[in-house]
Amino acid sequence: MLLAIDCGNTNTVFSVWDGERFLCTLRTSTHHGRTADAYFTWFSTLMKHYGIEAEINDVIISSTVPRVVFNLRIFADRFFGCRPLVVGRPDCLLPHDPRVDEGTRPGPDRLANAAGAFDRHGGDVVVVDFGTATNFDVVAADGAYVGGVIAPGVNLSLEALHSGAAALPHVDISQPDKVIGTNTVECIQSGVFWGYIGLITGIIDRIKAEYGRPMKVISTGGLAPLFQQGEDLFDRFEDDLTMHGLTVIHRYNKENGVI
Numbered sequence: 001m002l003l004a005i006d007c008g009n010t011n012t013v014f015s016v017w018d019g020e021r022f023l024c025t026l027r028t029s030t031h032h033g034r035t036a037d038a039y040f041t042w043f044s045t046l047m048k049h050y051g052i053e054a055e056i057n058d059v060i061i062s063s064t065v066p067r068v069v070f071n072l073r074i075f076a077d078r079f080f081g082c083r084p085l086v087v088g089r090p091d092c093l094l095p096h097d098p099r100v101d102e103g104t105r106p107g108p109d110r111l112a113n114a115a116g117a118f119d120r121h122g123g124d125v126v127v128v129d130f131g132t133a134t135n136f137d138v139v140a141a142d143g144a145y146v147g148g149v150i151a152p153g154v155n156l157s158l159e160a161l162h163s164g165a166a167a168l169p170h171v172d173i174s175q176p177d178k179v180i181g182t183n184t185v186e187c188i189q190s191g192v193f194w195g196y197i198g199l200i201t202g203i204i205d206r207i208k209a210e211y212g213r214p215m216k217v218i219s220t221g222g223l224a225p226l227f228q229q230g231e232d233l234f235d236r237f238e239d240d241l242t243m244h245g246l247t248v249i250h251r252y253n254k255e256n257g258v259i
């Protein structure tokens with residue numbers, strides 16, 4: 001079985017894939033100091049808790065935080081006896097090579113999103129991924145990742161207001177009923193929520209205009225549903241898109257004899 005690890009700047013997600021479906025999805029915060037032993041203690045405890053018996057013999061990692069890969073490699077080697085595939089490294093093949101400026105290293109989560117979106121929908125897709133950053137990943141007709149947009153994430157924007165302005169409290173995101181807030185919290189929520197609606201709409205419209213062909217818009221990431229409510233921004237929401245992309249990349253490497 002395959003263990004797919006999606007390590008973001010805020011959270012790290014482990015999913016076990018049996019070849020047809022995900023048996024479980026486990027989430028922890030990202031810490032570069034976490035050791036291989038600590039990962040295994042956490043992972044095996046939760047697997048036992050959910051009554052899942054999985055014989056893992058392959059591991060694939062997408063990490064937007066380079067430093068955590070060291071301990072995750074030891075984790076894969078020590079507990080599952082395998083050399084993990086690390087997306088973005090030269091020895092991990094991609095079904096379609098990205099077309100970006102020379103020297104650019106697209107985030108592995110974006111490469112996984114592109115592989116997952118192409119597998120499910122074919123090309124001419126834009127993926128909107130709501131993580132620490134909000135990124136828009138454009139997948140061409142032939143499946144290549146061809147770039148996109150990186151914007152500050154929702155929680156990062158809220159945090160920036162709180163840390164940069166002495167009188168502004170920490171606020172959680174929610175959808176305000178109206179735009180004109182009548183207290184500080186409502187004003188912040190309005191700014192970030194409606195500002196974000198404008199950002200998403202504006203960027204998607206501009207991407208479509210520049211791209212010049214009809215495109216599908218797929219959203220992913222924990223906060224995507226919040227922006228879908230009552231708005232017609234995305235064609236689909238697919239929570240497991242990055243993980244699905246990792247299984248696609250793993251399968252491609254297996255078929256091509258890399259592992």
Ligand SMILES: Nc1ncnc2c1ncn2[C@@H]1O[C@H](COP(=O)(O)OP(=O)(O)OP(=O)(O)O)[C@@H](O)[C@H]1O
Nearest residue numbers: 008009010011130131132133172173221222223226
């Ligand atoms: N309705 C909500 N209100 C507030 N926070 C939410 C809500 N829904 C999800 N979240 C949080 O939003 C964050 C976004 O989730 P997601 O897993 O997509 O990105 P992340 O893990 O934070 O980012 P990264 O992948 O860059 O580490 C998570 O921390 C999640 O707990």
Ligand SMILES: CC(C)(CO)[C@@H](O)C(=O)NCCC(=O)O
Nearest residue numbers: 064105106107109110133135150
């Ligand atoms: C944009 C993020 C932070 C989104 O997780 C990640 O994909 C990343 O670190 N990317 C590297 C730069 C790039 O994608 O062009």
Ligand SMILES: [K+]
Nearest residue numbers: 008109131221
């Ligand atoms: K993510």
